[in-house]
Amino acid sequence: MAHPVTPGADLRALIAAPHPDEAALPPAxxxxxxxxxxxxxxxxxxxxxxxxxxxxxxxxxxPDTGPSPLVLFVHGGAWRRGRREDMGYRMRDWTPGPLARIAAAGFAVAAADYRLSGEAVFPAPLDDLRHALRWLGLRAAELGIDARRTVVWGESAGGHLASLLALSPEACHVSGAIAWYAPSDLTLDGDDPTTPHALLLGAAPDAVPDLARAASPLARVHAGAPSFLLAHGTHDSMVDCDHSRRLAARLEAVGASVELVMVPGADHVWHQLPDDQVEKVFTHSQEWARRLVNEGRRQDSAGVV
Incomplete structure (x- = not known):
């Protein structure tokens, strides 16, 4: 069947896929x-x-419960790899999976792609998550979500990006951030151009000190920062738990609400942690997010914005 073409129409515009801001949503x-x-x-x-x-x-x-609060989940993988639905190997065999469990608790959950370091260097992945946050706000009504009550939740490299996003001026509607075993200071790798931090930055941190600082949540903390939950294993062999301790101290110094959970004996991605303790960390994080967004709803109802 032939499709009518408006005379003078731009063929490139005609064949392009619909823009994400306007494209029809897939069936659920x-x-x-x-x-x-x-x-x-x-x-x-x-x-x-x-x-x-x-x-x-x-x-x-x-129908009478209103729109759902939002969790924007950011996967890990040293900024170099990873899949948007993966919350770490300790939860891959959960049925239902961890993201579906968060949704079952009453949240809308968006698990977003972002460009990896082999595709584009910083600030590309942070810009991508800003795009995701903007898109979710734009389509909030048809999705049934309340983007004004958003928690960003990430693990490892994803926790780093979630922290940066929560501390960005553009993220004014983010209520809080959950960061599991995440780097907070990217200035520490010195002159080694082969580390994950350097690959994210496009050069060794010493060669791009301003960029390394801009990519460090520790340096982006400000008065008025949203609430944070930082969880880290005391035996983390990949990201020293001092990253979370220092970020917590910096947030406390500016008056931000922060909870630091140090998990005894746990390595990175909760390696070596018993299954019931992994479950406990997950449940604690989910309940922390629930309390935070419920407090936001009460404040909105009282006219406090």
Whole structure:
């Protein structure tokens, strides 16, 4: 069947995929436990780069409950690899998975792609997450989410990016951040150009000190920062737990609300931690997020913004 073409129409514009701001949403598929999933939703179309996508886990809501608070999840992988739905190897065999469990607790959960260090250097991944946050706010009404009650939650490199996003001026509606075993100071690798930090920056930290500082949550802390939950294993062999201790101290110094959870005996990605303790860290983080967004709802209801 032939499609009519408006005379003078731009062929490039005609054949381009619909812009993510306006594209139809994919159908939602039930994933059990009272949740449904929209998989592979484009949120940004960047020239010369692959389309960036996110998965949306949405809770089944009663009509009178109102929009759901949002968790924006950021995966780890040393900024070099990783998959948006992966919360770490200790939770890969959970059924339902951890993101579906967060949704079942009443959150909308967006698990977003971002450009890895082999594709683009900093600040590209942070810019991508800003795009995701903007897109979620733009489409909030049709998705049934309350983007004004957002918690960003990341693990490892994803925790680093979640912390940066929460501390960004553009993230004014972010209520808080959960960062598991995340780097907070990228200035520490010196002149080694082969570390994950250097690959993220595009050069050894000593060669780009201003960029390394700009990429460090420790240096981005400011008065008025949102609430933070920092969780770190005391035996982390990949990201020293001092990163979380120093960030917590800096947040406390400016009057921000911060909870530091040091997990005895745990290595990176909760390696060596018993299963029930992994469950405990996850549940504690989820409940922390719930309390935070519920407090935000009470303040909005009272007219405090």
């Amino acid at each position: 598929a039930p994933v059990g436990n009272g949740t449904r999933l929209l998989r592979g939703v484009p949120y940004a179309d960047l020239p010369g780069a692959r389309p960036l996508e996110l998965d949306l886990y949405l809770p089944d809501r009663a």
